[in-house]
Amino acid sequence: MEAETEKANLKAAEDANGSEEENETTDFKDVVIEESQVGVYRVLVATVKGGFDLYKQFGFVYSALPLLHRLLADVYNQDRVLFTLYIVSRFWGSVENALLMQMSSDLLRTIETGLINREPFLNEVLQSLALRAVCGAVVSFLSWWSERLGTRLKIRVTRHFELYLMKVQLNLDVPTSLDTSSKVSASADSGWDAFSKIIEFLMTVVTALSHLAVIFNAARVSGDPMFLVVCLAKPLFLQSFNRQLWDKACYAFVNNVDYIRMAALKSLSGSEYREDVLNGNLGNWIINEYDKSRQKLGDVDDTYPFFMYERRNNPFHDMFSRILEDLPIMYCGLSAVFNPSRFTISSIAIFQQSSQTLRWTLIEIFTHSDQFRRDVAAIKTLYQASEIKNSVVGGKLAYPVVSEKGVSPPGMGFELRNINFAYPGSKSIEKALISINLKIRAGNVVVIVGGNGSGKSTLLRILSRMYDPSSGEFLIDGNLAKDYTLADLRRATTILSQENKLYPLSLGENIGLGCVESITDMDMVRDAAVMGGAEKVIAKLADGYDTVLDPMIATDSINIPGSDNHPLKQIMNKLDKKINVSGGERQRIVAARSFMRMRSKTIKFVAVDEPSSALDAEGELQLFNQLLEAREGKTLIFVTHRFGHLTKFADMILCMKDGRVAETGRHEELMLLNGEYAKLYKIQADAFNDSPADLSLDSSEVDSLEDANQ
Numbered sequence: 001m002e003a004e005t006e007k008a009n010l011k012a013a014e015d016a017n018g019s020e021e022e023n024e025t026t027d028f029k030d031v032v033i034e035e036s037q038v039g040v041y042r043v044l045v046a047t048v049k050g051g052f053d054l055y056k057q058f059g060f061v062y063s064a065l066p067l068l069h070r071l072l073a074d075v076y077n078q079d080r081v082l083f084t085l086y087i088v089s090r091f092w093g094s095v096e097n098a099l100l101m102q103m104s105s106d107l108l109r110t111i112e113t114g115l116i117n118r119e120p121f122l123n124e125v126l127q128s129l130a131l132r133a134v135c136g137a138v139v140s141f142l143s144w145w146s147e148r149l150g151t152r153l154k155i156r157v158t159r160h161f162e163l164y165l166m167k168v169q170l171n172l173d174v175p176t177s178l179d180t181s182s183k184v185s186a187s188a189d190s191g192w193d194a195f196s197k198i199i200e201f202l203m204t205v206v207t208a209l210s211h212l213a214v215i216f217n218a219a220r221v222s223g224d225p226m227f228l229v230v231c232l233a234k235p236l237f238l239q240s241f242n243r244q245l246w247d248k249a250c251y252a253f254v255n256n257v258d259y260i261r262m263a264a265l266k267s268l269s270g271s272e273y274r275e276d277v278l279n280g281n282l283g284n285w286i287i288n289e290y291d292k293s294r295q296k297l298g299d300v301d302d303t304y305p306f307f308m309y310e311r312r313n314n315p316f317h318d319m320f321s322r323i324l325e326d327l328p329i330m331y332c333g334l335s336a337v338f339n340p341s342r343f344t345i346s347s348i349a350i351f352q353q354s355s356q357t358l359r360w361t362l363i364e365i366f367t368h369s370d371q372f373r374r375d376v377a378a379i380k381t382l383y384q385a386s387e388i389k390n391s392v393v394g395g396k397l398a399y400p401v402v403s404e405k406g407v408s409p410p411g412m413g414f415e416l417r418n419i420n421f422a423y424p425g426s427k428s429i430e431k432a433l434i435s436i437n438l439k440i441r442a443g444n445v446v447v448i449v450g451g452n453g454s455g456k457s458t459l460l461r462i463l464s465r466m467y468d469p470s471s472g473e474f475l476i477d478g479n480l481a482k483d484y485t486l487a488d489l490r491r492a493t494t495i496l497s498q499e500n501k502l503y504p505l506s507l508g509e510n511i512g513l514g515c516v517e518s519i520t521d522m523d524m525v526r527d528a529a530v531m532g533g534a535e536k537v538i539a540k541l542a543d544g545y546d547t548v549l550d551p552m553i554a555t556d557s558i559n560i561p562g563s564d565n566h567p568l569k570q571i572m573n574k575l576d577k578k579i580n581v582s583g584g585e586r587q588r589i590v591a592a593r594s595f596m597r598m599r600s601k602t603i604k605f606v607a608v609d610e611p612s613s614a615l616d617a618e619g620e621l622q623l624f625n626q627l628l629e630a631r632e633g634k635t636l637i638f639v640t641h642r643f644g645h646l647t648k649f650a651d652m653i654l655c656m657k658d659g660r661v662a663e664t665g666r667h668e669e670l671m672l673l674n675g676e677y678a679k680l681y682k683i684q685a686d687a688f689n690d691s692p693a694d695l696s697l698d699s700s701e702v703d704s705l706e707d708a709n710q
């Protein structure tokens with residue numbers, strides 16, 4: 001049943017998207033950009049050719065219905081009772097005014113008739129007043145209630161969309177999440193915002209209709225349908241000669257060169273440039289130049305461009321608008337003079353009051369019709385978030401492939417055939433990886449070395465399927481990598497890198513999350529902490545494994561006094577006190593998480609990308625040794641700049657240069673090659689010697705370098 005609803009929702013969204021797109025295309029064709037200069041600004045205003053088009057508006061509302069339906073269903077499902085009560089109270093709120101007006105009209109009519117006929121009318125008046133009082137009380141209660149209901153519903157709806165967007169974000173792979181075009185631009189608030197504004201809009205329509213009904217009724221009683229037309233005159237005029245900007249897409253930019261120069265010179269007086277300005281003794285020059293530009297600029301206005309734009313209305317517009325405002329009362333007055341039998345004082349009062357409210361609601365509908373469009377677009381963006389397609393996709397093949405005997409090797413084997421890779425959206429003209437051909441046997445220890453930007457980390461990202469190669473074939477254990485289920489591959493891989501962050505959770509959880517299934521197994525967590533070299537760091541913290549290093553505590557304050565002795569300041573200082581550890585200590589905790597993950601039975605590939613930059617020499621050695629010890633047949637691929645500890649254990653060293661694999665082999669072989677690897681090795685070894693590097697090596701030097709490095 002749920003699946004069916006989901007399908008129907010998706011279909012509805014697709015339909016809405018389709019028709020919306022069509023609409024958007026037609027709308028853009030109709031958009032005209034009006035340019036004008038106001039003060040120092042160039043103002044561009046997008047207006048739709050032909051102005052307000054009722055037919056088009058209806059068409060748009062109709063095409064947006066599936067999307068609105070989906071949103072309403074989502075809100076309704078958060079709390080059906082709350083939703084219903086909220087809608088009922090809002091509906092009541094929108095017709096209350098017309099109802100009260102109708103009652104006032106009845107009351108006035110009773111009084112007027114009583115006065116004219118000199119008949120007692122106390123009972124009728126009392127009844128009418130009582131009804132009005134009850135109605136007023138109900139209205140006040142409902143508006144108070146609606147506000148509370150609205151707040152509760154808002155919390156639920158916002159949290160619902162927060163969860164929805166979190167699911168979307170958590171599903172994105174690395175390239176897709178970095179790709180700005182597919183980034184989730186919707187926020188959880190936009191769901192409620194769009195819902196509440198649309199309800200607001202619909203209720204304004206209901207208000208207008210209810211006032212229309214009151215006027216229609218009064219016009220019917222007085223037998224003058226022209227009155228309706230008179231009431232509609234002002235909103236129609238304002239809509240046709242609209243110079244207001246609040247419902248239009250506008251863009252303004254400063255294009256006055258003197259003003260731009262003044263802004264630049266003014267910025268030089270800020271603290272950011274203080275040292276440079278003092279250094280160059282630029283003070284006088286800045287003041288003189290500023291003064292010159294100021295003189296040239298003269299009185300050109302630089303106030304808020306959109307205010308200035310609206311102020312450009314000519315006086316006749318305002319005068320005519322004012323006359324139209326009074327048109328209903330003028331019409332009533334004249335009609336009463338020429339046709340006194342048709343009008344009573346009470347009906348004139350009702351006409352005047354209703355027409356005023358109707359005008360305002362109609363103006364609101366016209367001006368908010370564009371907002372309605374934006375709300376629908378916001379809902380569309382929100383629901384489209386779940387349709388973002390990941391660029392790294394998996395297949396159906398389960399990993400690992402088990403042999404007939406029901407076993408699989410403990411490591412992961414790789415083969416790369418003519419792999420090329422360029423980062424999506426990268427402006428670099430060079431590819432990050434070029435023609436990589438390579439085989440890594442399951443269970444091997446591989447070390448990748450090379451200069452900055454040579455492609456080491458990128459190669460690791462391809463191997464761990466964070467990115468897909470742009471071309472070439474990538475095989476894992478003999479099958480195309482893209483044929484395996486992605487979730488299975490992720491379960492079989494652990495990556496330890498400098499990029500790994502501590503989560504704003506307890507240190508115990510930070511480590512335990514390496515293996516979610518065993519997160520509560522504190523013995524395992526402690527073991528992992530020991531292996532990562534983090535046990536001493538944690539032991540010195542008062543709350544030990546319960547310590548949260550970067551808690552997400554939001555605070556707010558106003559008018560806090562400067563003095564540290566103020567009691568409030570003392571409480572604040574206590575709360576603000578951060579528990580911090582050094583960069584290297586953080587790396588140890590992150591490493592502990594990886595050891596925890598390595599304990600998970602599913603891991604077959606350990607990718608390590610220079611996690612030791614902030615570690616001291618002892619910490620680094622300990623980490624390397626622990627990784628080698630804990631690996632138990634898993635494939636270990638290590639990216640490093642430091643030669644020595646690992647290179648001598650490596651089954652294979654990959655030396656990268658400019659996105660290519662320059663050399664492969666064991667340490668001794670590469671030293672004998674006397675190529676790129678030997679050059680890099682010698683530079684490091686030379687750092688420990690006094691004499692400058694001689695980059696050519698002969699075989700007798702190799703042995704002594706090896707000793708030096710060890």
Ligand SMILES: Nc1ncnc2c1ncn2[C@@H]1O[C@H](COP(=O)(O)OP(=O)(O)OP(=O)(O)O)[C@@H](O)[C@H]1O
Nearest residue numbers: 423426428432450451452453454455456457458459
């Ligand atoms: N996210 C990215 N988007 C675009 N280009 C990138 C991205 N990451 C890396 N590159 C580029 O790809 C190339 C290879 O980078 P990579 O990080 O693999 O090099 P590296 O050998 O690991 O370098 P280092 O030793 O400095 O860490 C570089 O030219 C780099 O600028």
